[in-house]
Amino acid sequence: MGLVEGGHVLVTGGAGYVGSVCAAVLCEQGYRVTVIDDLSTGNREAVPSAAAFLEGDVLDRAPEALADDCAAVFHFAAKSLVGESVESPDIYWHGNVVTSLQLLDLMRAHGVDNLVFSSTAACYGEPEEVPITEEMPTAPTNPYGASKLSIDQIITSYAHAYGLGATSLRYFNVAGAYGATGENRVVETHLIPLVLQVALDAREQIMVFGDDWPTPDGTCVRDYIHIRDLADAHLLAARSNSPGTHRIFNLGSGDGYSVQQVIDTCRDVTGHAIPAVTAPRRAGDPATLIASSARAINELGWAPTRSDLHTIVSDAWAFTSRLGDRAHFARR
Numbered sequence: 001m002g003l004v005e006g007g008h009v010l011v012t013g014g015a016g017y018v019g020s021v022c023a024a025v026l027c028e029q030g031y032r033v034t035v036i037d038d039l040s041t042g043n044r045e046a047v048p049s050a051a052a053f054l055e056g057d058v059l060d061r062a063p064e065a066l067a068d069d070c071a072a073v074f075h076f077a078a079k080s081l082v083g084e085s086v087e088s089p090d091i092y093w094h095g096n097v098v099t100s101l102q103l104l105d106l107m108r109a110h111g112v113d114n115l116v117f118s119s120t121a122a123c124y125g126e127p128e129e130v131p132i133t134e135e136m137p138t139a140p141t142n143p144y145g146a147s148k149l150s151i152d153q154i155i156t157s158y159a160h161a162y163g164l165g166a167t168s169l170r171y172f173n174v175a176g177a178y179g180a181t182g183e184n185r186v187v188e189t190h191l192i193p194l195v196l197q198v199a200l201d202a203r204e205q206i207m208v209f210g211d212d213w214p215t216p217d218g219t220c221v222r223d224y225i226h227i228r229d230l231a232d233a234h235l236l237a238a239r240s241n242s243p244g245t246h247r248i249f250n251l252g253s254g255d256g257y258s259v260q261q262v263i264d265t266c267r268d269v270t271g272h273a274i275p276a277v278t279a280p281r282r283a284g285d286p287a288t289l290i291a292s293s294a295r296a297i298n299e300l301g302w303a304p305t306r307s308d309l310h311t312i313v314s315d316a317w318a319f320t321s322r323l324g325d326r327a328h329f330a331r332r
Contacts, residue, residue: 002114002165002238002239002240002241002242003031003071003072003114003235003238003239003241004071004239005029005030005031006030006031006032007031007032007071007072008031008032008033008034008068008069008070008071009026009031009032009033009034009070009071009072009073009074009238010034010036010062010065010066010070010072010073010074010112011023011026011033011034011035011036011051011073011074011076012035012036012037012058012062012073012074012075012076012077012103013036013037013042013058013075013076013077013078013118014033014035014036014037014042014047014051014053014074014076015035015037015039015042015043015044015046015047015053016037016041016042016043016046016076016077017046017174017181017182017183017184017185017227018076018118018171018174018227018230018231019035019037019042019074019076019077019118020035020042020043020046020047020048020181021178021181021227021228021230021231022074022076022230022231022234022235023035023047023048023051023074024048024178024179024181024231025178025228025231025232025234025235026074026235027048027050027051029235032052033048033050033051033052034051034052034053034054034065034068034070035047035048035051035052035053035054036054036055036056036058036061036062036065036077037053037055037077038055038056038057038058039055041185041186041187043184046181046184058077058099058103059099059102059103059106062103062106063106063110066106066107066109066110066112067110070110070112071112071114072112072114072115072116072238072241073103073107073112073114073115073116074116074118074234074238075100075103075115075116075117075118076118077099078095078096078100078118078147078148079091079092079095079096079144079147080120080144081144081187081189082122082142082144082145082189084144085142085143085144085147086142086143089143092143092144092146092147093143093147096144096147096148096151097147097150097151097154100117100151100154101151101154104154104155104158104164107164108158108162108164113162113163113164113165113243114165114166114238114241115155115164115165115166115167115241116166116167116169116234116237116238116241117151117152117155117166117167117168117169118169118171119148119149119151119152119168119169119170119171119248120144120145120148120170120171121170121171121172121250121252121289121291122140122141122142122144122145122148123138123140123145123148123149123152123170124136124137124138124139124140124145124170125138125139125140125141125145126139126141126284126286127286127289130256130288130289130290131252131254131290131291131292132250132289132290132291132292133250133292133294133295134170134248134249134250134295141284151168152168152246152248155168155246156246158246159244159245159246160244160246163243163244164243164244164246165241165242165243165244165245166241166245166246166247167237167238167240167241167246167247167248167249168246168247168248168249169230169233169234169237169249169251169296170248170249170250170251171225171230171251171252172222172223172224172225172250172251172252172289172290172291173190173191173222173223173224173225173252174224174225174226174227174230175190175192175193175224175225175226175227175312175313175316176226176227176228176306176311176312176313176315176316177227177315177316177318177319177320178227178228178231178315180319181227181319182227182315182316182319182320183316183319183320184319184323191206191222191259191262192224192262192266192312192313192316193316193320194206195262195263195266195274196266196270196313196316196317196320196321197320198272198274198275199266199270199272199274199317200320200321200323204275205275205276205277206263206274206275206276206277207276207277207278207279208259208260208263208276208277208278208279209259209279209280209281209282209285210278210279210280210281210282210285211260211278212281213281213287214287215258215287215288216258217258217260217261218260219258219259219260220258220259220285220286220287220288221256221257221258221259221287221288221289221290222256222257222258222259222288222289222290223252223253223254223255223256223257223289223290223291224252224253224257224262224307224309224312225251225252225253225304225307226253226304226306226307226311226312226315228306229251229253229302229304229305229306229307230251232302233249233251233296233300233302236300236301236302237249237300240300247299249293249295249296249299249300249302250291250292250293250295250296251291251293251296251302252290252291252292252293252304253291253293253304253307253308254290254291254292254293254304255290255307255308256288256289256290257309261309262309262313263276265309265310265313266313266317268310269310269313269314269317270317270321
């Protein structure tokens with residue numbers, strides 16, 4: 001049942017960062033790609049020129065794409081800001097969970113039984129041990145993570161009851177760029193693009209939340225994965241999905257880099273001083289988060305080949321430096 005070469009695939013949220021890169025790789029691999037995105041957070045220019053584009057709500061536009069001999073769905077469309085999910089949980093339960101449930105029903109109605117779902121490491125909450133494996137307890141600490149975990153649970157039940165073949169990929173910190181596509185959000189919360197904005201004089205400084213953590217240099221340690229390595233995992237998942245089975249894989253590089261290491265690498269790559277200011281710790285921040293990707297490596301045959309920090313930052317800087325100076329980000 002796995003996705004065969006040349007098939008038609010639907011990519012929801014394909015104008016976003018991860019979705020657009022995955023759509024680009026699918027096009028390069030010879031698949032016929034349809035992207036649906038309402039452009040509320042995505043960028044129209046990020047949609048690959050080789051893909052068909054349907055602007056609008058996923059549920060409004062999906063029937064058209066699913067009816068066109070669709071072989072698989074890559075589901076990225078979602079709300080993904082942790083703070084917003086705490087302030088407005090209704091947006092996340094409706095926009096993430098209800099939309100995904102109705103999308104699954106549309107897939108059933110059109111006989112599409114191959115799904116790759118963009119899940120998140122936020123499903124685990126604040127784990128007591130690292131590296132984090134798929135067997136560890138799921139205990140999300142915010143509605144965003146809870147909404148993604150709920151969708152994973154729905155997918156499991158649909159796989160068992162209706163023969164859906166599905167894979168959920170739980171990402172850690174996705175970074176870097178691929179070709180002309182990189183991180184370019186209106187509301188940016190990720191460390192590497194924020195640090196690079198300082199190098200572009202779009203921000204005055206980067207805040208470091210705590211320098212007294214129990215880590216080698218006192219700053220938090222996180223696992224970063226290159227966006228193209230991530231896209232490769234999605235394609236491997238779709239090609240190997242089997243009826244009635246829902247698999248869950250963590251995706252990370254397996255290595256941890258501290259906030260200080262990220263800043264130092266950005267300074268090295270950009271040649272800019274990048275002022276940094278230490279601030280108090282943020283409540284709920286774990287000292288270290290590192291993924292175990294052993295299951296994905298063993299079962300998918302996946303191997304991250306671009307996820308060393310220097311490559312990630314270099315690719316991200318090549319993209320970010322093309323965006324312009326402070327004026328670009330101020331307009332956003």
